[in-house]
């Protein structure tokens with residue numbers, strides 16, 4: 001098929017793709033989400049990106065689990081579970097993503113639970129600021145808002161908090177676990193757009209309202225259709241802004257992605273998920289993409305289905321077309 005795929009609007013060229021595989025599950029309590037990158041790669045994702053979509057792949061062929069960085073003791077901090085582990089992993093990941101993005105490459109990160117977005121988005125935001133002098137936007141596709149602060153969270157699971165830390169709604173003292181996050185790593189609440197929400201905690205709803213955060217829930221998708229919602233979402237961001245797409249597989253309905261830790265019924269069809277990814281690709285503004293929360297060990301109707309859905313989303317975001 002015709003290459004290359006990404007328009008080089010904010011990238012050095014359209015064909016260089018950095019891949020980071022993150023085998024980390026410490027942002028939540030269920031084992032297995034760390035096996036997702038291997039499952040995605042074994043199903044042929046990286047090869048397809050190279051052979052079908054003709055990307056020039058920059059990948060160390062390794063699933064990073066950062067075991068050497070994990071602390072021996074990690075007591076709760078402000079109610080957060082495993083704060084030092086999540087902090088150490090996301091700080092290292094931030095640097096890896098930054099290194100790719102600084103070279104002008106698009107960066108694909110395969111998670112891992114959604115806490116890793118603290119690393120990916122901070123790394124992209126910093127590199128885009130340095131390279132282009134611009135702030136980027138984030139499109140967060142998820143059943144959940146993941147914007148709890150340590151204080152509003154009921155679970156203490158950090159995968160429910162990344163957006164709070166990334167926007168500065170939550171922060172830590174310089175010598176505390178997330179003290180490494182600085183302004184250069186952050187994104188504005190005004191440049192954040194949610195799609196697919198349907199399980200938002202009470203404290204999170206308050207945060208979304210008080211900060212005027214743009215969010216399209218499943219209700220909005222039912223009302224307007226996914227086509228109109230994407231027009232509105234991309235209209236909010238504007239055509240002149242680099243985009244980081246963070247895609248939680250649990251945005252999809254459990255019929256299409258059963259193997260995930262916090263599945264919520266009433267979600268996106270696979271076609272709606274693919275359509276979101278296709279629309280983001282068409283902007284030519286995509287600078288980074290995360291695919292998170294695939295958990296191959298939660299095998300209900302079979303993880304193969306969930307892995308296949310994940311591969312499909314990534315392919316669409318990176319320029320695969322139906323015709």
Ligand SMILES: NC(=[NH2+])NCCC[C@H](N)C(=O)O
Pocket residue numbers: 113114115144146148153154155156157159160161199201248250262293
């Ligand atoms: N990335 C996710 N799947 N997040 C689920 C978060 C669930 C809940 N809101 C919490 O704070 O724990």
Ligand SMILES: [Mn+2]
Pocket residue numbers: 142143144248250251262293
């Ligand atoms: Mn989620």
Ligand SMILES: [Mn+2]
Pocket residue numbers: 114142144146159248293
């Ligand atoms: Mn999430």
